[in-house]
Amino acid sequence: MSTARAPEGYDKYAFEPFAVTVDLAVLTVREQRLHVLLVERGQEPYAGAWALPGGFVLPRESSESAARRELAEETGLSDATVAGLHLEQLRTYSEPDRDPRMRVVSVAYTALVPDDLPEPRGGGDAAQARWLPYGTHGPLAFDHDRILADARERVGAKLEYTCLATAFCPPEFTLGELREVYETVWGVELDRPNFRRKVLATPGFVQAVEGPPRLTGGRGKPAALYRAGSATALHPPLLRPEGRSST
Amino acid sequence: MSTARAPEGYDKYAFEPFAVTVDLAVLTVREQRLHVLLVERGQEPYAGAWALPGGFVLPRESSESAARRELAEETGLSDATVAGLHLEQLRTYSEPDRDPRMRVVSVAYTALVPDDLPEPRGGGDAAQARWLPYGTHGPLAFDHDRILADARERVGAKLEYTCLATAFCPPEFTLGELREVYETVWGVELDRPNFRRKVLATPGFVQAVEGPPRLTGGRGKPAALYRAGSATALHPPLLRPEGRSST
DNA sequence: CCAAAAGTGTTAACAGTACACCCATGC
Protein backbone atom coordinates (compact mmCIF):
# COMPACT_ATOMS: atom_id res chain seq x y z
CA MET A 1 0.00 0.00 0.00
CA SER A 2 1.81 2.98 -1.23
CA THR A 3 -0.73 5.59 -2.18
CA ALA A 4 -2.22 5.11 1.24
CA ARG A 5 -4.85 7.68 1.86
CA ALA A 6 -4.45 7.23 5.58
CA PRO A 7 -2.58 10.11 7.19
CA GLU A 8 -0.79 9.67 10.49
CA GLY A 9 -3.77 10.56 12.60
CA TYR A 10 -6.06 8.32 10.57
CA ASP A 11 -8.95 6.84 12.51
CA LYS A 12 -8.52 3.11 12.23
CA TYR A 13 -12.11 2.55 13.25
CA ALA A 14 -13.73 4.91 10.76
CA PHE A 15 -14.58 2.11 8.30
CA GLU A 16 -16.43 -1.13 8.67
CA PRO A 17 -13.54 -3.38 9.72
CA PHE A 18 -12.27 -6.30 7.65
CA ALA A 19 -11.72 -9.67 9.23
CA VAL A 20 -8.82 -11.73 7.88
CA THR A 21 -8.92 -15.51 8.02
CA VAL A 22 -7.03 -18.46 6.62
CA ASP A 23 -8.56 -21.49 4.93
CA LEU A 24 -6.64 -24.70 4.42
CA ALA A 25 -6.96 -27.21 1.61
CA VAL A 26 -5.15 -30.14 3.24
CA LEU A 27 -4.59 -32.93 0.72
CA THR A 28 -3.18 -36.40 0.92
CA VAL A 29 -3.07 -39.54 -1.20
CA ARG A 30 -4.68 -42.52 0.52
CA GLU A 31 -5.76 -45.81 -0.99
CA GLN A 32 -5.26 -44.65 -4.56
CA ARG A 33 -7.50 -41.63 -4.07
CA LEU A 34 -6.94 -37.98 -3.36
CA HIS A 35 -8.35 -37.14 0.08
CA VAL A 36 -9.20 -33.80 1.67
CA LEU A 37 -9.30 -32.92 5.35
CA LEU A 38 -12.72 -31.43 6.08
CA VAL A 39 -14.50 -30.30 9.21
CA GLU A 40 -18.19 -30.37 9.92
CA ARG A 41 -19.43 -26.99 11.04
CA GLY A 42 -21.13 -26.87 14.42
CA GLN A 43 -22.54 -23.36 14.11
CA GLU A 44 -24.48 -21.12 11.81
CA PRO A 45 -24.02 -20.16 9.11
CA TYR A 46 -23.73 -23.49 7.28
CA ALA A 47 -24.15 -25.52 10.46
CA GLY A 48 -23.85 -29.20 9.62
CA ALA A 49 -22.11 -28.54 6.31
CA TRP A 50 -18.58 -29.64 5.52
CA ALA A 51 -15.97 -26.94 5.20
CA LEU A 52 -12.24 -26.44 4.91
CA PRO A 53 -10.46 -26.04 8.23
CA GLY A 54 -9.34 -22.54 9.02
CA GLY A 55 -9.79 -19.62 11.33
CA PHE A 56 -8.99 -16.03 12.16
CA VAL A 57 -5.56 -14.53 11.80
CA LEU A 58 -4.60 -13.21 15.23
CA PRO A 59 -3.57 -9.58 15.68
CA ARG A 60 0.16 -10.35 15.96
CA GLU A 61 0.68 -13.26 13.58
CA SER A 62 1.18 -13.58 9.83
CA SER A 63 -1.30 -15.52 7.73
CA GLU A 64 1.25 -18.30 7.29
CA SER A 65 1.71 -18.62 11.04
CA ALA A 66 -2.04 -18.72 11.42
CA ALA A 67 -2.26 -21.45 8.78
CA ARG A 68 0.35 -23.61 10.55
CA ARG A 69 -1.34 -23.06 13.88
CA GLU A 70 -4.72 -24.09 12.51
CA LEU A 71 -3.20 -27.08 10.76
CA ALA A 72 -1.61 -28.27 14.00
CA GLU A 73 -4.89 -27.83 15.85
CA GLU A 74 -6.90 -29.74 13.27
CA THR A 75 -4.53 -32.62 12.63
CA GLY A 76 -3.36 -33.02 16.20
CA LEU A 77 0.28 -32.90 15.14
CA SER A 78 3.01 -31.23 17.15
CA ASP A 79 4.18 -27.81 16.13
CA ALA A 80 7.56 -29.27 15.22
CA THR A 81 6.01 -31.76 12.81
CA VAL A 82 3.74 -29.19 11.26
CA ALA A 83 6.70 -26.88 10.73
CA GLY A 84 8.17 -29.44 8.34
CA LEU A 85 5.05 -29.97 6.25
CA HIS A 86 4.66 -28.44 2.84
CA LEU A 87 2.45 -25.37 3.13
CA GLU A 88 1.93 -23.02 0.25
CA GLN A 89 -0.16 -19.95 -0.21
CA LEU A 90 -2.83 -20.58 -2.83
CA ARG A 91 -4.57 -17.24 -3.29
CA THR A 92 -6.75 -14.78 -1.45
CA TYR A 93 -10.53 -14.70 -1.71
CA SER A 94 -12.08 -11.32 -1.12
CA GLU A 95 -15.55 -11.18 -2.65
CA PRO A 96 -17.58 -8.81 -0.45
CA ASP A 97 -20.39 -11.27 0.30
CA ARG A 98 -18.48 -14.50 0.65
CA ASP A 99 -19.37 -14.58 4.37
CA PRO A 100 -22.91 -13.52 5.31
CA ARG A 101 -21.89 -12.18 8.72
CA MET A 102 -19.34 -9.56 7.84
CA ARG A 103 -16.59 -8.62 5.45
CA VAL A 104 -14.08 -11.47 5.57
CA VAL A 105 -10.98 -11.68 3.42
CA SER A 106 -9.49 -15.14 3.45
CA VAL A 107 -5.97 -16.20 2.56
CA ALA A 108 -6.14 -19.79 1.34
CA TYR A 109 -3.26 -22.24 1.79
CA THR A 110 -2.65 -25.65 0.32
CA ALA A 111 -1.01 -28.26 2.54
CA LEU A 112 0.32 -31.53 1.14
CA VAL A 113 0.76 -34.17 3.79
CA PRO A 114 1.74 -37.85 3.84
CA ASP A 115 -0.78 -40.51 4.65
CA ASP A 116 0.78 -41.58 7.95
CA LEU A 117 -0.65 -38.80 10.11
CA PRO A 118 -2.76 -39.55 13.19
CA GLU A 119 -6.49 -39.34 12.73
CA PRO A 120 -7.78 -35.78 12.96
CA ARG A 121 -9.97 -34.78 15.86
CA GLY A 122 -12.70 -32.20 15.87
CA GLY A 123 -11.67 -29.08 17.70
CA GLY A 124 -12.99 -25.64 18.50
CA ASP A 125 -16.49 -25.30 17.13
CA ALA A 126 -16.03 -28.04 14.55
CA ALA A 127 -18.33 -30.97 15.22
CA GLN A 128 -15.86 -33.38 13.66
CA ALA A 129 -12.88 -33.53 11.31
CA ARG A 130 -12.37 -36.28 8.74
CA TRP A 131 -10.47 -37.28 5.65
CA LEU A 132 -12.89 -37.58 2.74
CA PRO A 133 -12.13 -38.70 -0.79
CA TYR A 134 -12.03 -35.70 -3.10
CA GLY A 135 -15.39 -35.27 -4.80
CA THR A 136 -17.44 -37.50 -2.50
CA HIS A 137 -18.49 -34.69 -0.19
CA GLY A 138 -21.48 -32.53 -1.02
CA PRO A 139 -21.26 -28.79 -1.55
CA LEU A 140 -19.00 -27.15 0.99
CA ALA A 141 -19.72 -24.08 3.09
CA PHE A 142 -18.95 -20.54 1.90
CA ASP A 143 -16.90 -20.49 -1.32
CA HIS A 144 -14.88 -23.49 -0.22
CA ASP A 145 -15.80 -25.56 -3.25
CA ARG A 146 -14.03 -23.07 -5.41
CA ILE A 147 -11.01 -22.87 -3.10
CA LEU A 148 -10.71 -26.64 -3.10
CA ALA A 149 -11.02 -26.83 -6.88
CA ASP A 150 -8.34 -24.16 -7.24
CA ALA A 151 -6.07 -26.10 -4.89
CA ARG A 152 -6.51 -29.31 -6.82
CA GLU A 153 -5.79 -27.64 -10.11
CA ARG A 154 -2.70 -25.94 -8.74
CA VAL A 155 -1.34 -29.16 -7.27
CA GLY A 156 -1.91 -31.02 -10.52
CA ALA A 157 -0.05 -28.37 -12.46
CA LYS A 158 2.78 -28.11 -9.96
CA LEU A 159 3.52 -31.80 -10.10
CA GLU A 160 4.62 -31.22 -13.66
CA TYR A 161 7.42 -28.80 -13.04
CA THR A 162 8.33 -29.09 -9.36
CA CYS A 163 9.45 -31.84 -7.01
CA LEU A 164 6.31 -31.34 -4.96
CA ALA A 165 5.15 -34.95 -5.18
CA THR A 166 7.52 -35.99 -2.41
CA ALA A 167 5.48 -33.87 0.02
CA PHE A 168 2.74 -36.52 -0.21
CA CYS A 169 5.17 -39.26 0.80
CA PRO A 170 6.51 -40.25 4.21
CA PRO A 171 10.19 -39.46 4.93
CA GLU A 172 11.31 -42.68 3.24
CA PHE A 173 9.40 -43.93 0.26
CA THR A 174 9.70 -46.18 -2.78
CA LEU A 175 9.55 -45.01 -6.37
CA GLY A 176 6.33 -46.96 -6.69
CA GLU A 177 4.75 -44.85 -3.97
CA LEU A 178 5.99 -41.70 -5.66
CA ARG A 179 4.57 -42.81 -8.97
CA GLU A 180 1.26 -43.54 -7.27
CA VAL A 181 1.09 -39.89 -6.24
CA TYR A 182 1.31 -38.77 -9.86
CA GLU A 183 -1.13 -41.38 -11.07
CA THR A 184 -3.66 -40.52 -8.39
CA VAL A 185 -3.52 -36.76 -8.76
CA TRP A 186 -3.48 -36.84 -12.54
CA GLY A 187 -5.80 -39.80 -12.95
CA VAL A 188 -3.55 -41.48 -15.49
CA GLU A 189 -1.25 -44.47 -15.64
CA LEU A 190 2.45 -43.84 -16.11
CA ASP A 191 4.97 -46.22 -17.61
CA ARG A 192 6.96 -47.59 -14.69
CA PRO A 193 10.40 -47.92 -16.26
CA ASN A 194 10.24 -44.50 -17.86
CA PHE A 195 9.03 -42.86 -14.67
CA ARG A 196 11.89 -44.41 -12.76
CA ARG A 197 14.51 -43.18 -15.22
CA LYS A 198 13.01 -39.72 -15.34
CA VAL A 199 13.04 -39.29 -11.57
CA LEU A 200 16.53 -40.68 -11.10
CA ALA A 201 17.87 -38.56 -13.95
CA THR A 202 16.75 -35.34 -12.27
CA PRO A 203 19.51 -34.27 -9.87
CA GLY A 204 18.23 -33.61 -6.35
CA PHE A 205 14.72 -34.96 -6.89
CA VAL A 206 15.29 -38.02 -4.70
CA GLN A 207 18.33 -39.48 -2.95
CA ALA A 208 18.86 -43.16 -2.28
CA VAL A 209 18.71 -44.41 1.30
CA GLU A 210 21.33 -46.92 2.36
CA GLY A 211 20.08 -50.14 3.86
CA PRO A 212 17.73 -52.94 3.00
CA PRO A 213 14.80 -52.43 0.64
CA ARG A 214 11.23 -52.44 1.80
CA LEU A 215 8.59 -55.00 1.05
CA THR A 216 5.75 -53.53 -0.91
CA GLY A 217 2.56 -54.75 0.65
CA GLY A 218 3.80 -58.29 0.69
CA ARG A 219 3.69 -58.72 -3.05
CA GLY A 220 6.53 -58.31 -5.47
CA LYS A 221 10.22 -57.60 -5.24
CA PRO A 222 11.29 -55.38 -2.34
CA ALA A 223 11.86 -51.81 -3.50
CA ALA A 224 14.73 -49.48 -2.74
CA LEU A 225 14.01 -46.57 -0.45
CA TYR A 226 14.54 -42.90 -1.21
CA ARG A 227 14.30 -39.58 0.57
CA ALA A 228 13.19 -36.27 -0.87
CA GLY A 229 16.17 -34.46 -2.38
CA SER A 230 17.13 -30.83 -2.16
CA ALA A 231 15.83 -29.77 -5.56
CA THR A 232 12.54 -27.93 -5.82
CA ALA A 233 12.25 -27.33 -9.56
CA LEU A 234 12.01 -30.09 -12.14
CA HIS A 235 13.98 -29.41 -15.31
CA PRO A 236 12.90 -30.57 -17.75
CA PRO A 237 9.33 -30.96 -16.52
CA LEU A 238 7.42 -34.20 -16.22
CA LEU A 239 4.42 -33.49 -18.41
CA ARG A 240 1.22 -35.37 -17.89
CA PRO A 241 0.20 -37.40 -20.93
CA GLU A 242 -2.27 -36.05 -23.46
CA GLY A 243 -2.79 -32.78 -21.64
CA ARG A 244 -5.65 -34.51 -19.83
CA SER A 245 -6.68 -32.42 -16.87
CA SER A 246 -8.65 -35.28 -15.28
CA THR A 247 -10.52 -32.67 -13.27
CA MET B 1 -13.09 -19.44 7.33
CA SER B 2 -14.89 -22.47 8.55
CA THR B 3 -14.04 -22.93 12.18
CA ALA B 4 -14.97 -19.32 12.73
CA ARG B 5 -14.95 -18.51 16.37
CA ALA B 6 -17.24 -15.56 15.80
CA PRO B 7 -20.78 -16.26 16.93
CA GLU B 8 -23.69 -14.38 15.43
CA GLY B 9 -23.61 -11.58 17.95
CA TYR B 10 -19.83 -11.21 17.60
CA ASP B 11 -18.55 -7.71 18.21
CA LYS B 12 -16.81 -6.76 14.98
CA TYR B 13 -14.95 -3.97 16.72
CA ALA B 14 -13.58 -6.01 19.62
CA PHE B 15 -10.19 -6.51 17.97
CA GLU B 16 -7.67 -4.15 16.56
CA PRO B 17 -9.02 -3.90 13.00
CA PHE B 18 -7.13 -5.10 9.92
CA ALA B 19 -6.80 -2.88 6.89
CA VAL B 20 -6.76 -4.60 3.50
CA THR B 21 -4.93 -3.02 0.59
CA VAL B 22 -3.78 -3.97 -2.88
CA ASP B 23 -0.30 -3.40 -4.32
CA LEU B 24 0.38 -3.53 -8.02
CA ALA B 25 3.55 -4.67 -9.78
CA VAL B 26 2.88 -3.16 -13.20
CA LEU B 27 5.44 -4.39 -15.72
CA THR B 28 6.19 -3.59 -19.33
CA VAL B 29 8.97 -4.15 -21.83
CA ARG B 30 10.41 -0.90 -23.17
CA GLU B 31 13.64 -0.33 -25.05
CA GLN B 32 14.91 -3.87 -24.44
CA ARG B 33 14.49 -3.53 -20.69
CA LEU B 34 11.89 -4.59 -18.18
CA HIS B 35 10.25 -1.51 -16.69
CA VAL B 36 8.16 -1.07 -13.55
CA LEU B 37 5.52 1.55 -12.84
CA LEU B 38 6.46 3.23 -9.55
CA VAL B 39 5.08 6.17 -7.58
CA GLU B 40 6.99 8.52 -5.35
CA ARG B 41 5.41 8.74 -1.94
CA GLY B 42 4.33 12.19 -0.80
CA GLN B 43 3.67 11.33 2.82
CA GLU B 44 5.19 9.61 5.80
CA PRO B 45 6.07 6.91 6.28
CA TYR B 46 8.64 6.53 3.49
CA ALA B 47 7.95 10.04 2.14
CA GLY B 48 10.09 10.59 -0.93
CA ALA B 49 10.70 6.90 -1.47
CA TRP B 50 9.54 4.96 -4.52
CA ALA B 51 6.80 2.44 -4.00
CA LEU B 52 4.42 0.22 -5.92
CA PRO B 53 1.09 1.83 -6.73
CA GLY B 54 -1.83 0.60 -4.70
CA GLY B 55 -4.40 1.57 -2.13
CA PHE B 56 -7.17 0.49 0.17
CA VAL B 57 -9.81 -2.04 -0.75
CA LEU B 58 -13.15 -0.31 -0.31
CA PRO B 59 -15.85 -1.85 1.89
CA ARG B 60 -17.95 -3.13 -1.00
CA GLU B 61 -15.39 -4.18 -3.61
CA SER B 62 -13.24 -7.25 -4.14
CA SER B 63 -9.46 -6.97 -4.13
CA GLU B 64 -9.40 -7.53 -7.89
CA SER B 65 -11.84 -4.65 -8.45
CA ALA B 66 -9.70 -2.50 -6.21
CA ALA B 67 -6.60 -3.44 -8.21
CA ARG B 68 -8.22 -2.51 -11.52
CA ARG B 69 -9.52 0.74 -10.07
CA GLU B 70 -6.08 1.69 -8.78
CA LEU B 71 -4.47 0.69 -12.05
CA ALA B 72 -6.83 2.93 -14.00
CA GLU B 73 -6.16 5.83 -11.64
CA GLU B 74 -2.40 5.46 -11.86
CA THR B 75 -2.04 4.89 -15.57
CA GLY B 76 -4.76 7.30 -16.65
CA LEU B 77 -6.41 4.65 -18.82
CA SER B 78 -10.15 4.29 -19.21
CA ASP B 79 -11.94 1.62 -17.24
CA ALA B 80 -12.75 -0.18 -20.48
CA THR B 81 -9.09 -0.39 -21.47
CA VAL B 82 -8.00 -1.48 -18.02
CA ALA B 83 -10.64 -4.19 -18.04
CA GLY B 84 -8.83 -5.83 -20.94
CA LEU B 85 -5.35 -5.79 -19.42
CA HIS B 86 -3.77 -8.85 -17.96
CA LEU B 87 -4.11 -8.71 -14.18
CA GLU B 88 -3.17 -11.62 -11.98
CA GLN B 89 -3.13 -12.14 -8.26
CA LEU B 90 0.45 -12.67 -7.08
CA ARG B 91 0.16 -13.41 -3.37
CA THR B 92 -0.82 -11.82 -0.10
CA TYR B 93 1.63 -10.21 2.29
CA SER B 94 0.59 -10.24 5.90
CA GLU B 95 3.61 -9.82 8.18
CA PRO B 96 2.35 -8.00 11.28
CA ASP B 97 4.83 -5.11 11.07
CA ARG B 98 5.01 -4.55 7.35
CA ASP B 99 3.31 -1.16 7.80
CA PRO B 100 4.41 0.89 10.82
CA ARG B 101 1.04 2.58 11.21
CA MET B 102 -1.29 -0.32 11.71
CA ARG B 103 -1.99 -3.90 10.75
CA VAL B 104 -2.20 -3.95 6.97
CA VAL B 105 -2.70 -7.08 4.90
CA SER B 106 -1.95 -6.48 1.25
CA VAL B 107 -3.06 -8.50 -1.73
CA ALA B 108 -0.45 -8.05 -4.46
CA TYR B 109 -1.29 -8.18 -8.16
CA THR B 110 0.91 -8.36 -11.22
CA ALA B 111 -0.17 -6.42 -14.30
CA LEU B 112 1.46 -6.95 -17.69
CA VAL B 113 0.90 -4.05 -20.05
CA PRO B 114 2.06 -3.11 -23.53
CA ASP B 115 4.46 -0.25 -24.06
CA ASP B 116 1.99 2.01 -25.89
CA LEU B 117 0.18 3.35 -22.83
CA PRO B 118 -0.05 7.08 -22.12
CA GLU B 119 2.46 8.46 -19.64
CA PRO B 120 1.34 7.93 -16.05
CA ARG B 121 0.42 10.92 -13.93
CA GLY B 122 0.85 11.24 -10.21
CA GLY B 123 -2.46 11.00 -8.40
CA GLY B 124 -3.81 10.98 -4.88
CA ASP B 125 -0.99 11.49 -2.44
CA ALA B 126 1.67 10.27 -4.87
CA ALA B 127 4.13 13.01 -5.76
CA GLN B 128 4.72 11.49 -9.19
CA ALA B 129 4.38 8.26 -11.12
CA ARG B 130 7.01 6.99 -13.57
CA TRP B 131 8.22 4.00 -15.52
CA LEU B 132 11.65 2.99 -14.22
CA PRO B 133 13.89 0.22 -15.55
CA TYR B 134 13.76 -2.78 -13.24
CA GLY B 135 16.66 -2.64 -10.81
CA THR B 136 17.64 0.99 -11.31
CA HIS B 137 15.47 2.29 -8.49
CA GLY B 138 16.78 2.26 -4.93
CA PRO B 139 15.12 0.34 -2.13
CA LEU B 140 11.35 0.64 -2.26
CA ALA B 141 9.01 1.53 0.57
CA PHE B 142 7.50 -1.11 2.89
CA ASP B 143 8.17 -4.66 1.68
CA HIS B 144 7.72 -3.67 -1.94
CA ASP B 145 11.18 -4.85 -2.98
CA ARG B 146 10.16 -8.35 -2.09
CA ILE B 147 6.80 -8.05 -3.82
CA LEU B 148 8.46 -6.78 -6.96
CA ALA B 149 11.05 -9.55 -6.89
CA ASP B 150 8.30 -12.13 -6.46
CA ALA B 151 6.41 -10.64 -9.40
CA ARG B 152 9.45 -10.78 -11.65
CA GLU B 153 10.18 -14.36 -10.74
CA ARG B 154 6.58 -15.39 -11.33
CA VAL B 155 6.44 -13.68 -14.70
CA GLY B 156 9.69 -15.28 -15.81
CA ALA B 157 8.39 -18.71 -14.86
CA LYS B 158 4.98 -18.19 -16.43
CA LEU B 159 6.44 -17.28 -19.79
CA GLU B 160 7.63 -20.85 -19.98
CA TYR B 161 4.32 -22.63 -19.83
CA THR B 162 1.67 -20.00 -20.66
CA CYS B 163 0.95 -17.64 -23.56
CA LEU B 164 1.39 -14.70 -21.20
CA ALA B 165 4.04 -12.97 -23.31
CA THR B 166 1.42 -11.52 -25.63
CA ALA B 167 0.14 -9.41 -22.71
CA PHE B 168 3.29 -7.28 -23.09
CA CYS B 169 2.56 -6.63 -26.75
CA PRO B 170 0.15 -4.20 -28.42
CA PRO B 171 -2.93 -5.69 -30.13
CA GLU B 172 -0.96 -6.33 -33.31
CA PHE B 173 2.66 -7.34 -33.06
CA THR B 174 5.44 -9.08 -34.96
CA LEU B 175 7.13 -12.28 -33.93
CA GLY B 176 10.29 -10.26 -33.41
CA GLU B 177 8.54 -8.14 -30.82
CA LEU B 178 7.21 -11.24 -29.11
CA ARG B 179 10.66 -12.76 -29.06
CA GLU B 180 12.03 -9.57 -27.57
CA VAL B 181 9.66 -10.02 -24.63
CA TYR B 182 11.16 -13.40 -23.86
CA GLU B 183 14.72 -12.23 -24.34
CA THR B 184 14.21 -9.20 -22.13
CA VAL B 185 12.46 -10.97 -19.28
CA TRP B 186 14.79 -13.96 -19.32
CA GLY B 187 17.94 -12.06 -20.17
CA VAL B 188 18.94 -14.53 -22.86
CA GLU B 189 19.10 -14.64 -26.65
CA LEU B 190 16.80 -17.03 -28.45
CA ASP B 191 17.35 -18.56 -31.84
CA ARG B 192 15.08 -16.69 -34.20
CA PRO B 193 14.08 -19.47 -36.59
CA ASN B 194 13.40 -21.96 -33.81
CA PHE B 195 11.39 -19.44 -31.83
CA ARG B 196 9.27 -18.71 -34.84
CA ARG B 197 8.52 -22.35 -35.48
CA LYS B 198 7.76 -23.03 -31.85
CA VAL B 199 5.24 -20.21 -31.59
CA LEU B 200 3.51 -20.99 -34.87
CA ALA B 201 3.36 -24.68 -34.02
CA THR B 202 1.39 -24.00 -30.83
CA PRO B 203 -2.31 -23.82 -31.74
CA GLY B 204 -3.98 -20.66 -30.46
CA PHE B 205 -0.82 -18.89 -29.31
CA VAL B 206 -0.94 -16.29 -32.09
CA GLN B 207 -3.12 -15.81 -35.15
CA ALA B 208 -2.00 -14.16 -38.36
CA VAL B 209 -3.43 -10.78 -39.29
CA GLU B 210 -4.42 -10.25 -42.90
CA GLY B 211 -2.93 -7.26 -44.62
CA PRO B 212 0.45 -5.78 -45.35
CA PRO B 213 3.43 -6.46 -43.10
CA ARG B 214 4.96 -3.82 -40.86
CA LEU B 215 8.37 -2.23 -41.19
CA THR B 216 10.56 -3.01 -38.24
CA GLY B 217 12.19 0.22 -37.19
CA GLY B 218 13.18 0.95 -40.76
CA ARG B 219 15.76 -1.80 -40.93
CA GLY B 220 15.23 -5.22 -42.38
CA LYS B 221 12.50 -7.08 -44.14
CA PRO B 222 8.95 -6.12 -43.13
CA ALA B 223 7.44 -8.62 -40.70
CA ALA B 224 4.01 -10.22 -40.72
CA LEU B 225 1.60 -9.13 -38.00
CA TYR B 226 -0.12 -11.34 -35.47
CA ARG B 227 -2.72 -11.06 -32.75
CA ALA B 228 -2.84 -12.92 -29.45
CA GLY B 229 -4.70 -16.20 -29.89
CA SER B 230 -7.24 -17.84 -27.64
CA ALA B 231 -4.91 -20.30 -25.96
CA THR B 232 -3.64 -19.64 -22.46
CA ALA B 233 -1.52 -22.70 -21.74
CA LEU B 234 1.58 -23.60 -23.72
CA HIS B 235 1.96 -27.33 -24.37
CA PRO B 236 4.68 -28.30 -24.62
CA PRO B 237 6.35 -25.46 -22.69
CA LEU B 238 8.95 -23.08 -24.04
CA LEU B 239 11.80 -23.68 -21.60
CA ARG B 240 14.40 -21.01 -21.06
CA PRO B 241 17.88 -22.19 -21.95
CA GLU B 242 20.24 -23.55 -19.28
CA GLY B 243 17.76 -23.07 -16.46
CA ARG B 244 19.27 -19.65 -15.97
CA SER B 245 17.04 -17.61 -13.69
CA SER B 246 18.65 -14.33 -14.70
CA THR B 247 17.19 -12.80 -11.55
C1' DC C 1 26.94 -2.95 -52.05
C1' DC C 2 26.32 -3.64 -47.01
C1' DA C 3 23.80 -4.17 -42.67
C1' DA C 4 19.82 -5.78 -40.49
C1' DA C 5 15.90 -8.36 -39.65
C1' DA C 6 12.38 -11.75 -41.60
C1' DG C 7 11.67 -16.11 -43.08
C1' DT C 8 12.92 -21.25 -44.90
C1' DG C 9 15.55 -25.53 -44.81
C1' DT C 10 18.52 -29.16 -42.98
C1' DT C 11 20.64 -32.12 -39.77
C1' DA C 12 22.44 -34.08 -35.37
C1' DA C 13 21.47 -34.70 -30.62
C1' DC C 14 18.36 -35.59 -27.23
C1' DA C 15 14.32 -36.76 -24.70
C1' DG C 16 9.98 -39.25 -24.40
C1' DT C 17 7.39 -43.68 -25.63
C1' DA C 18 6.49 -48.24 -25.97
C1' DC C 19 7.78 -52.25 -25.33
C1' DA C 20 10.33 -56.93 -24.06
C1' DC C 21 12.60 -59.05 -20.46
C1' DC C 22 14.73 -60.55 -15.89
C1' DC C 23 14.54 -60.46 -10.58
C1' DA C 24 12.69 -61.21 -5.98
C1' DT C 25 8.99 -61.97 -3.08
C1' DG C 26 4.24 -64.10 -1.17
C1' DC C 27 0.99 -67.55 -1.82
Add this chain to the structure above:
DNA sequence: GCATGGGTGTACTGTTAACACTTTTGG
Protein backbone atom coordinates in the same frame (compact mmCIF):
# COMPACT_ATOMS: atom_id res chain seq x y z
C1' DG D 1 4.42 -72.41 -10.44
C1' DC D 2 2.10 -68.08 -10.70
C1' DA D 3 0.90 -63.42 -9.75
C1' DT D 4 2.78 -59.04 -8.52
C1' DG D 5 5.65 -55.28 -8.43
C1' DG D 6 10.79 -53.79 -8.86
C1' DG D 7 14.38 -52.97 -12.00
C1' DT D 8 17.21 -53.05 -16.79
C1' DG D 9 17.66 -52.80 -21.74
C1' DT D 10 16.48 -51.14 -26.32
C1' DA D 11 14.53 -49.63 -30.49
C1' DC D 12 11.48 -46.07 -32.40
C1' DT D 13 9.84 -41.42 -32.71
C1' DG D 14 9.13 -36.68 -32.17
C1' DT D 15 11.02 -32.37 -30.55
C1' DT D 16 14.80 -29.26 -29.84
C1' DA D 17 19.16 -26.97 -31.02
C1' DA D 18 22.46 -25.23 -34.10
C1' DC D 19 23.43 -23.18 -38.16
C1' DA D 20 23.46 -22.33 -43.32
C1' DC D 21 20.87 -19.86 -46.54
C1' DT D 22 17.50 -16.71 -49.07
C1' DT D 23 14.53 -12.46 -49.02
C1' DT D 24 13.46 -7.62 -48.44
C1' DT D 25 14.08 -3.42 -46.64
C1' DG D 26 17.18 1.25 -45.47
C1' DG D 27 21.39 3.60 -46.08
